[in-house]
Amino acid sequence: MSQCATQGDSQPRIAVDDRTHVLALTGAGVSAESGIATFRGAKGLWEGHRIEEVASPEGFAADPQLVWRFYSARREKAALAQPNPGHRALAALEERLGDRFLLASQNVDDLHGRAGSTRLVELHGNLFRTRCSECDREPFRDEKSYAAGPLPQCDLCLKQGRRALFRPHIVWFGEMLDPEDLRRVDEFLARPAERLIFLAAGTSGVVWPAAGLVDLARRRGAQTWLVNAEPAENSSRFHHFILGKSGEVLPGLLGVE
Numbered sequence: 001m002s003q004c005a006t007q008g009d010s011q012p013r014i015a016v017d018d019r020t021h022v023l024a025l026t027g028a029g030v031s032a033e034s035g036i037a038t039f040r041g042a043k044g045l046w047e048g049h050r051i052e053e054v055a056s057p058e059g060f061a062a063d064p065q066l067v068w069r070f071y072s073a074r075r076e077k078a079a080l081a082q083p084n085p086g087h088r089a090l091a092a093l094e095e096r097l098g099d100r101f102l103l104a105s106q107n108v109d110d111l112h113g114r115a116g117s118t119r120l121v122e123l124h125g126n127l128f129r130t131r132c133s134e135c136d137r138e139p140f141r142d143e144k145s146y147a148a149g150p151l152p153q154c155d156l157c158l159k160q161g162r163r164a165l166f167r168p169h170i171v172w173f174g175e176m177l178d179p180e181d182l183r184r185v186d187e188f189l190a191r192p193a194e195r196l197i198f199l200a201a202g203t204s205g206v207v208w209p210a211a212g213l214v215d216l217a218r219r220r221g222a223q224t225w226l227v228n229a230e231p232a233e234n235s236s237r238f239h240h241f242i243l244g245k246s247g248e249v250l251p252g253l254l255g256v257e
């Protein structure tokens with residue numbers, strides 16, 4: 001593993017040409033410079049709440065009002081935040097590579113989409129989408145706050161004589177990731193590529209299955225890079241680890257300044 005301890009050193013650059021395929025994986029750290037707290041940061045996202053209370057199906061069943069208050073506050077905060085140079089660098093790389101690029105993000109804050117990323121798999125859902133807690137209707141775009149007042153109910157379920165609450169379209173603890181999302185990532189890695197790069201940024205490497213993607217990518221022959229503000233749980237499994245902030249490192253690393 002090569003490690004660049006400071007950004008003062010001459011900055012490495014990932015060579016990208018017309019044979020290069022890039023799978024990027026991002027976590028909460030990529031949005032830290034936009035003012036959105038990371039999960040394990042000192043001012044953790046779940047501040048004041050136990051994870052099970054606000055991010056599990058059991059928590060929602062026990063107190064849906066609290067869960068909607070929590071996610072309404074997350075929506076408000078994310079809506080006020082702006083994408084930073086890290087988000088924009090990944091969108092610029094996609095612009096350049098087209099279908100040879102895929103971004104898998106664990107973030108739910110919509111900032112990649114707002115920066116212009118379209119080949120995007122949101123592994124843990126999206127804050128601004130809502131779905132029914134009972135039926136399998138499609139999740140839909142929803143920017144509303146349900147911090148106060150009545151909780152939103154599914155009209156389709158009501159027509160069938162059932163009362164069912166809407167819930168945030170977020171993968172909660174104890175829930176499965178969407179197999180279709182995992183299939184897209186796997187399919188991308190399985191495609192024949194002369195030069196395959198796996199680039200992870202702002203992720204602590206403890207949340208599965210994202211933390212294991214580096215190993216899968218390596219088995220498929222990828223050169224692997226990690227950009228993180230501190231050593232991650234899985235840093236040693238990457239070929240290259242750059243210690244630094246994604247908003248400062250990614251534009252230069254990807255040559256899209």
Ligand SMILES: NC(=O)c1ccc[n+]([C@@H]2O[C@H](COP(=O)([O-])OP(=O)(O)OC[C@H]3O[C@@H](n4cnc5c(N)ncnc54)[C@H](O)[C@@H]3O)[C@@H](O)[C@H]2O)c1
Pocket residue numbers: 026027028029030031032033036037038039040041045106107108109110124201202203204205206207227228229230231232244245246247
């Ligand atoms: N922005 C969001 O959407 C958001 C925020 C918090 C939590 N979450 C959810 O909680 C889970 C947390 O897991 P995770 O691994 O993504 O995040 P994490 O909070 O566990 O880890 C974030 C990592 O980013 C690093 N980091 C902090 N600032 C950075 C910066 N400026 N540049 C580079 N790295 C930086 C930290 O050192 C840490 O290792 C996610 O799966 C996500 O679903 C999402």
Ligand SMILES: [Zn+2]
Pocket residue numbers: 132133134135136137154155156157164
């Ligand atoms: Zn329903």
